[in-house]
Amino acid sequence: MNNPDRWSDLATRVGSGVVMVIVGLGAVIAGADVFHGFIALLCGAMVWELARMLAAGRGGALAPGLGALTTVSVMVSIYLSGLLAGPVLLAPAIIGTAVMPRHRSVFALFTVLVVLAGYEMMQVRDSFGLVWIFWLVLVVVMSDVAGYFAGRMLGGPKFWPRVSPKKTWSGTVAGWIGAALLGLVFALATDAGLSLVPYSVLVAFAAQMGDIAESAVKRMVGVKDSSNLIPGHGGFLDRFDGMLGAAFFVLLTGALIGLPPGAA
Structure with a gap:
């Protein structure tokens, strides 16, 4: 027997999804700097959320800076050669590991995942x-x-x-x-x-x-x-x-x- 509550969030999900599709589609079609900036901002937002979750009370103070650093690192990395892009991409994970009060390894691993995934998204759009x-x-x-x-x-x-x-x-x-x-x-x-x-x-x-x-x-x-x-x-x-x-x-x-x- 179907439970109507299982679909209670569908309308909200669809509405938000439509907005995300429009914004994301525009960025993908625009390509170049627009797409790079879009991906960099997404990565920064995700690391901001990650720091807030893992740092608990201190997350409010640490998260904005780590999110901003991630945005800049991802945005800059795509314009550098592979050898130079690596250290720039890893900077948020390294710095975050030094300042996070707990769950440092989780923060480092997940931040590396975020920045490398963002970098690959930009590479796929630019190269293919x-x-x-x-x-x-x-x-x-x-x-x-x-x-x-x-x-x-x-x-x-x-x-x-x-x-x-x-x-x-x-x-x-x-x-x-x-x-x-x-x-x-x-x-x-x-x-x-x-x-x-x-x-x-x-x-x-x-x-x-x-x-x-x-x-x-x-x-x-x-x-x-x-x-x-x-x-x-x-x-x-x-x-x-x-x-x-x-x-x-x-x-x-x-x-x-x-x-x-x-x-x-």
Whole structure:
């Protein structure tokens, strides 16, 4: 029997989602400095939320500075060579580790994930163009949307109840299927081979692991959402945790197989 409460947040989520799609789509299409600035601001907002969660009482004093430093570091890094970009990207994690009163290793690891994922998003847009940044974003969106509706409609056993009590196996598998279908569409519409289909599923799985990693951090510090900046979605970390996992996976595998497959 359907419980109407399970859909109580749908209208708010959709409204906020539409606004995010419009803003994000505009930034992606504009490209160059506009997209770089958009990604840098997102990364700064996520590190701000992270510091607030992990530093508790002192988070209010530390978070703005660490968020601003992250924004500047990500924005500057894309205009530097690879050897110079690395230290600049790592600066927020290194400085944050020195000043955070607790959970320093968690802050460092998650901040590294944020900045590297942001850097890879900018690289994909700059190097491969609109088609492949849309592929990356849409794989994450499709996985999230399919997982949301399948999980709410079908329910069933939990995927990892100790870490993410709301995530179900039905939603997880639905996310993989959605990503596979999207990968097939892009494989047929581009010169990428059918290897893009299983690769898209792996990207979706990485996105789901990003979501679970953020859930683990929230459970560790005892908060429901990373912030309340996005109505119906919580904070920027809550909304873009999947993108962090996906982009980081693309960054790690890109040097080995060339990414996106067939794009070169």
